[in-house]
Amino acid sequence: MTTQPTTALGSAGGSAAELDAADPLAAFTTRFEAAPGVLAYFDGNSLGRPVAGLAQRMEGFVRQDWGTRLIRGWDEGWMSLPERLGDRIGEVALGAAPGQVVVADSTTVLLYKLLRALADAQRAADPRRSEIVVDTDNFPTDRYLAEGIAAERSMRLRWVQADPDTGVHPEQVAEVVGERTAVVLLSHVAYRSGWVADGAAITALAHKAGALVLWDLSHSAGSVPVQLDEWHADAAAGCCYKYLCGGPGAPAFGYLASRHHGWARQPVQGWMGRRDPFEMGPGYEPAPGIRGLISGTPPVVAMVPVQAGIELLAEAGIGAVRAKSLALTDFAWATVESWPRELGVRIASPREHRHRGGHLTLRHDSFQDVLARLWADGVVPDFRHPDALRIGLSPLSTTFTEVQQGLERVRSALEEAEASDG
Numbered sequence: 001m002t003t004q005p006t007t008a009l010g011s012a013g014g015s016a017a018e019l020d021a022a023d024p025l026a027a028f029t030t031r032f033e034a035a036p037g038v039l040a041y042f043d044g045n046s047l048g049r050p051v052a053g054l055a056q057r058m059e060g061f062v063r064q065d066w067g068t069r070l071i072r073g074w075d076e077g078w079m080s081l082p083e084r085l086g087d088r089i090g091e092v093a094l095g096a097a098p099g100q101v102v103v104a105d106s107t108t109v110l111l112y113k114l115l116r117a118l119a120d121a122q123r124a125a126d127p128r129r130s131e132i133v134v135d136t137d138n139f140p141t142d143r144y145l146a147e148g149i150a151a152e153r154s155m156r157l158r159w160v161q162a163d164p165d166t167g168v169h170p171e172q173v174a175e176v177v178g179e180r181t182a183v184v185l186l187s188h189v190a191y192r193s194g195w196v197a198d199g200a201a202i203t204a205l206a207h208k209a210g211a212l213v214l215w216d217l218s219h220s221a222g223s224v225p226v227q228l229d230e231w232h233a234d235a236a237a238g239c240c241y242k243y244l245c246g247g248p249g250a251p252a253f254g255y256l257a258s259r260h261h262g263w264a265r266q267p268v269q270g271w272m273g274r275r276d277p278f279e280m281g282p283g284y285e286p287a288p289g290i291r292g293l294i295s296g297t298p299p300v301v302a303m304v305p306v307q308a309g310i311e312l313l314a315e316a317g318i319g320a321v322r323a324k325s326l327a328l329t330d331f332a333w334a335t336v337e338s339w340p341r342e343l344g345v346r347i348a349s350p351r352e353h354r355h356r357g358g359h360l361t362l363r364h365d366s367f368q369d370v371l372a373r374l375w376a377d378g379v380v381p382d383f384r385h386p387d388a389l390r391i392g393l394s395p396l397s398t399t400f401t402e403v404q405q406g407l408e409r410v411r412s413a414l415e416e417a418e419a420s421d422g
């Protein structure tokens with residue numbers, strides 16, 4: 001092994017080719033649709049790639065399931081698909097026992113329904129609990145939802161000031177939760193820095209203050225292991241189109257712990273979440289169990305790609321996925337660290353493994369200017385205002401060679417921008 005740092009060296013001490021050769025998940029990188037012209041896909045944390053064979057699976061659904069079973073399909077399985085697929089996601093990615101997860105709506109809508117359900121239940125039990133805790137660097141939709149619910153329910157927001165380069169620490173939550181807190185709404189993995197919050201510790205300290213916790217798992221599911229039942233989490237929701245590869249606009253998953261069923265009622269009282277919907281009777285009565293989280297007709301077609309994504313993840317195992325995720329980000333980290341200091345690229349993500357999610361954020365004033373050039377060259381990260389390039393490394397679909405080549409292009413694009421400036 002050489003001690004000379006080069007761009008090809010990861011902290012694990014191997015070249016990209018060596019790391020690929022030793023990667024136990026290497027075979028999974030061929031289990032996705034090919035993307036001609038893409039040299040490095042760095043955005044699987046935002047939109048996962050389609051699983052190979054998905055087109056045939058979709059065609060089978062259209063021709064057989066939908067095409068020949070027609071409306072009988074509802075009785076033959078579609079009706080219970082939100083719960084069945086939810087149980088599978090719970091088992092494979094969330095550490096949730098059956099009967100607590102459904103697939104429905106979008107992440108935004110499920111977060112709204114769950115936040116309202118928990119906030120209203122807390123308030124009804126103790127009218128003093130009129131505050132929602134949320135952090136300043138949470139994903140915009142989470143912040144906006146919390147603002148909206150606070151306005152419509154005459155509640156107050158308590159903001160945790162989160163550092164955008166790291167994330168929310170348990171002590172910060174401990175400082176703001178108390179007898180007025182109804183619900184704490186946090187992301188488990190921060191969308192900007194990739195910071196992994198301490199789910200167990202934060203849930204425990206919120207509970208100690210009598211508060212409930214709603215976790216946004218959009219950047220965790222399929223990347224960072226989550227143990228909702230072990231944490232005694234109250235509720236959670238997240239995207240199926242990121243690491244779960246469910247496709248653009250895929251429905252979301254929502255988790256509500258069994259102990260809250262019946263007590264915490266969501267506000268969108270649709271017929272599909274009613275006890276015996278086909279009775280079509282007067283008055284809304286929630287269906288028992290997690291079914292009550294559903295409002296309207298389940299998005300069956302859109303669940304087909306999610307099924308393909310979760311089965312691929314099940315085959316690999318979330319433990320192996322996490323191990324590769326850390327190896328990929330270690331490799332990217334070492335590569336960027338080996339760049340000349342004058343280039344001025346800063347890593348704005350946590351170094352410690354236990355706080356590092358599936359992506360690294362790099363900061364540089366010129367990233368906005370070079371983004372279009374990178375995309376045109378088939379190197380596809382995403383940009384977050386004002387100066388952040390997110391390098392998302394989806395473990396099942398990403399090779400170390402791809403990381404090396406993509407980052408090399410990022411570096412040369414910056415150098416070219418610099419040269420044309422000077």
Ligand SMILES: *Cc1c(COP(=O)(O)O)cnc(C)c1O
Pocket residue numbers: 106107108109139141142187191216218219239
């Ligand atoms: C991607 C993401 C969302 C997206 O919500 P949609 O309703 O699917 O648009 C929500 N929260 C977080 C933390 C995200 O990263």
